[in-house]
Amino acid sequence: MNKLTDFRNRIDTIDGRLIDILRKRFDIVEDVGDYKRLTMGTAFSYIDPIREYDLLEKQIAIAASIYMEPQMIKNLYRNLISFANFHEDQNLKIHIPSDISLDGIRIISLYYPIPMCYISSNFAFNNVSNSDIFCIEYRNLNAYIDFLRDNMLYIYHIEENSEKKDRSIIFCCKISKLYDKHNGIFIFANHEKQITKCDFSEYKINLEDDCFTLLGSSAPCIF
Numbered sequence: 463m464n465k466l467t468d469f470r471n472r473i474d475t476i477d478g479r480l481i482d483i484l485r486k487r488f489d490i491v492e493d494v495g496d497y498k499r500l501t502m503g504t505a506f507s508y509i510d511p512i513r514e515y516d517l518l519e520k521q522i523a524i525a526a527s528i529y530m531e532p533q534m535i536k537n538l539y540r541n542l543i544s545f546a547n548f549h550e551d552q553n554l555k556i557h558i559p560s561d562i563s564l565d566g567i568r569i570i571s572l573y574y575p576i577p578m579c580y581i582s583s584n585f586a587f588n589n590v591s592n593s594d595i596f597c598i599e600y601r602n603l604n605a606y607i608d609f610l611r612d613n614m615l616y617i618y619h620i621e622e623n624s625e626k627k628d629r630s631i632i633f634c635c636k637i638s639k640l641y642d643k644h645n646g647i648f649i650f651a652n653h654e655k656q657i658t659k660c661d662f663s664e665y666k667i668n669l670e671d672d673c674f675t676l677l678g679s680s681a682p683c684i685f
């Protein structure tokens with residue numbers, strides 16, 4: 463056996479193990495999805511950008527400590543996670559029905575496919591902290607992560623156009639904050655990710671758990 467064949471055999475052995483490990487990872491991700499679906503009801507969201515962010519940071523740090531290229535690990539994980547996420551979420555679309563007024567809701571700019579605050583990398587932070595709903599590119603998450611953790615609920619990923627090669631993520635204020643700020647009316651995305659204007663009279667609010675329930679129904683009905 464020549465040297466090249468020997469090298470390649472060793473690579474093939476490792477690749478075989480890699481596929482096996484990836485299969486095991488996907489199996490667990492599927493179990494997580496089932497678990498979330500079961501425990502979160504219509505609040506179900508398969509994607510958890512903050513967990514993804516933490517995971518990526520951790521793997522990048524480990525990679526750097528053993529002299530591996532962080533960008534490679536980043537790309538690898540983002541592909542891996544997107545793949546897991548998108549087959550679950552790809553049929554969901556957000557739209558605002560034309561008869562819904564967004565009066566009283568702070569919107570900073572218009573961004574396809576829904577009006578919302580769109581955060582670019584140089585956006586001033588104090589504009590963010592007043593927003594009800596906003597969209598942020600994944601690559602800019604870093605600057606806002608603490609704020610997001612404390613104040614926002616994740617709603618939805620939007621696939622960017624392929625030139626930008628990034629995904630955007632829509633977050634929404636926690637319900638308790640919306641309630642305080644708008645005194646009865648705000649917009650929300652239901653489990654089909656349609657945006658609807660909400661009047662609190664129809665809902666039982668549970669500010670402690672940051673959720674609300676349609677009166678006369680046991681099903682939680684937000685996000």
Ligand SMILES: C=C(O[C@@H]1C=C(C(=O)O)C=C[C@H]1O)C(=O)O
Nearest residue numbers: 491494508509510513514543546
């Ligand atoms: C597996 C999960 O669900 C999704 C998939 C993730 C992954 O592939 O590691 C991470 C976060 C979520 O977007 C989870 O929440 O842990």
